[in-house]
Amino acid sequence: MPTTAERMGYPSDARLLIVNGDDIGMCHAANVATVAGLREGILTSASLMVPCPWALEAIQMISGLDVGVHLTLTAEWKTFRWGPLTFDGRDPNNGLIDAEGCFWPADAPVHEHGDPAAARIEARGQVEWALARGMNVTKLDGHMGVFSTHQDYLAIYLDLARQYRLPVRLRSIQSYLDRNRPDLAEIVSAARSDLLAPDQTSGLPLRDPERLEAHLLDIIRNLQPGVTELILHAAAPGEELTAIAPDAAARVEAYRLVTASEVVRQAIDSVGIKLIGYQELRDAQRGGA
Numbered sequence: 533m534p535t536t537a538e539r540m541g542y543p544s545d546a547r548l549l550i551v552n553g554d555d556i557g558m559c560h561a562a563n564v565a566t567v568a569g570l571r572e573g574i575l576t577s578a579s580l581m582v583p584c585p586w587a588l589e590a591i592q593m594i595s596g597l598d599v600g601v602h603l604t605l606t607a608e609w610k611t612f613r614w615g616p617l618t619f620d621g622r623d624p625n626n627g628l629i630d631a632e633g634c635f636w637p638a639d640a641p642v643h644e645h646g647d648p649a650a651a652r653i654e655a656r657g658q659v660e661w662a663l664a665r666g667m668n669v670t671k672l673d674g675h676m677g678v679f680s681t682h683q684d685y686l687a688i689y690l691d692l693a694r695q696y697r698l699p700v701r702l703r704s705i706q707s708y709l710d711r712n713r714p715d716l717a718e719i720v721s722a723a724r725s726d727l728l729a730p731d732q733t734s735g736l737p738l739r740d741p742e743r744l745e746a747h748l749l750d751i752i753r754n755l756q757p758g759v760t761e762l763i764l765h766a767a768a769p770g771e772e773l774t775a776i777a778p779d780a781a782a783r784v785e786a787y788r789l790v791t792a793s794e795v796v797r798q799a800i801d802s803v804g805i806k807l808i809g810y811q812e813l814r815d816a817q818r819g820g821a
Contacts, residue, residue, distance in 0.1 A: 533724065533725070535731045535757065535758035535759070536728055536729065536730060536731050536758060536759040536813070537731070537757065537758045537759050538758075539728065539816070539821045540728070540759075540812070540813070540816045540821050541816075541821070544757060545757050546757060546758075546806065547755045547756070547757055547758070547760070547803075547804065547805050547806070548758070548759045548760070548805070548806050548807075548808050549576075549752075549755060549759075549760050549761075549762060549800070549805050549806070549807055549808070550576055550577050550730060550759065550760070550761040550762065550807075550808060550809060550810060551569075551574050551575050551576050551577070551762050551764070551790065551807065552575070552576070552577045552578060552579060552673075552761055552762065552763050552764070552810075553565075553566040553569055553570070553575045553577070553578040553579070553764060553765070553766050553790070554578075554579045554602060554673075554675075554763055554764070554765050555579065555581055555602065555675075555765050555767075556578045556579065556580050556581070556590050556594070556599065556602075557580045557581040557582065557584045557586050557587035557589075557590040557602075558581050558584045558586065559584070559585070559586050559612070559767070559772060559773065559776055560586050560589065560768075560772060561767040561768040561769070561770055561772055561773040561783075562586070562765070562766070562767045562768075562773075562783075563586055563589055563590045563593055564767075564768040565766040565767045565768045565783075565784075565786075565787040565790075565791075566578050566766055566767075567590075567593045567594065567597070568768075568787070568791050569766055569787070569790035569791055570594075570597045570598070570599075571597070572791060573790040573791035573792075574790050574791075574796065574797065574800065574807065575766070575790050576598060576807050576808060576809040576810075577598045577599070577600065577670065577671070577809045577810045577811075578594070578597065578598070578599045578600075579599070579600055579601070579602035579671075579673050580594070580599050580600070580601055580602055580662065580667070581602045581604045581675060582601060582602075582604065582617065582658040582659075582661050582662055583604050583614045583615065583616065583617055583635075583658065584604070584614050585614060591662075591665050591666075591667060594667070595666075596668075598670050598809035598810055598811045599667065599668075599669070599670060600669055600670045600671035600672055600673060600698070600810055601658055601659050601662050601667075601669055601671075601672055601673075602673055602674070602675050603655050603658060603659075603672060603673070603674045603675065603678075603679055603689065603692075604635070604658065604674075604675040605628060605635055605636075605642050605646070605651060605654065605655070605675070605678045605679075606635050606636055606637060606638060606639060606642060606675055606676045606678060607634045607635040607636075607637060608637045608638065608676060609637075609776055609777065611775075611776075612775075612776045613632065613634035613635070614634060614635065615629055615633055615634045615635055616628055616629065616635070616654050616657075617654065617657045617658060617661055618650075618653050618654045618657040620649075620650040620653040620654060621650055621651075621653065621654035621657070623650065625647075626646065626647040626649075626650035627645035627646040627647055627650075628642065628645075628646045628647070628650055628651060628654065638676065639676055639677045639678040639681055639682075642678050642685075643678075643681070643682045643685065648684040648685065648688065651684075651685060651688060652688045652691075655679075655688055655689070655692060656692060656695075659672070659692060659696060668811075669696065669698065670698070670699075670809065670810040670811040670813075670814050671698050671699045671700060671701070671810035671813065671814060672689065672692060672693050672696070672698050672699075672700050672701075673700065673701035674689060674701070680702075680703050680716075681716075683715055683716065683719065686716060686719055686720075687719070690719070690723050690727065693723075693727050694726070694727065697814075697817065697818050698814060698817075699727060699728040699729055699810055699813040699814050699817050700723075700727055700728075700729050701729060701730065701733060701761060701763075702720050702723065702724065702727075702729040702730075703720065703733070704732060704733075705717045705720055705721050708720065727817065728813045728814075728816060728817040728821060729813075730758075730759045730760060730761035730813075731756075731758030731759050731760065732756060732758065732759075732760050732761075733760070733761045733762075733763060734751050734760060734761070734762050734763070735762070735763040735764065736748060736762070736763070736764040736765075736782075736786055736789075737782075738765060738779040738782045738783070739779065739782060740782070741781045741782040741784070741785035742785075744782060744785050744786060744789060745785075745789055745793060745795065745796070748762075748789055748796060749795065749796065749799050752796070752799045752800055752803065752805065753799060753803060755803070755805060759808070759813070764786045764789075764790065765782075765783050765786055766783060766786040766787040766789075766790055766791075767780070767783035767784060767786075767787060768784070768787055769784045769787075
């Protein structure tokens, strides 16, 4: 199969990079940093967590920017939680919420307790919430692996992408084979025939903030042909972020890297990488690529 870059009309040796800011809407600090990275830095796309407390502020800040919906069925922090938008999601009989009425903190209990039918309604409700508020949704991706590690939830994810004619973030086929999940590898392989997705993804680990710049430079300098999505989590410093996230220091460093690191900008320029957003994938997909 040709690479996504080739399907979009680029030569086979083209190296295209999407720099995506996950978790906008999660908190004010994430909103400030991600929007700054989109407007002034090297971020080319972002992912909005619709059920989160600061999603309404994010909607007001992202006009004209390349932002997709980060489908969310988990709430991972100990003291900063959120829950479903829809009635079906809030129904305790559907298994999407814990004893506190919030989403589960990880993907495994969602898969163990959740009703996929209710999850489908909730996921669609999150996309509709964004569209109803005027958001120009450019893609779908998922939070914390819920939609990529279980057959029923992967089906929901891909069905929504087809319904709304949106590109998606997909794990590599090889990663599923390495985890002994040929069933998921087969689904993803089929999905790549009619949906556009990055050819490969890479992320900045939310630990060792002092090593993030070196890790990012290594990714840039070794980028493979095709479309690569680099996933990071940027947030502005402050008491709010420190109270929420044990990995606050890494998120603040990611903010610096996408807005103020000249070394990173120079590395991108020096190796001939073209920065693109998900909107380019969406437009190519809708155009028949």
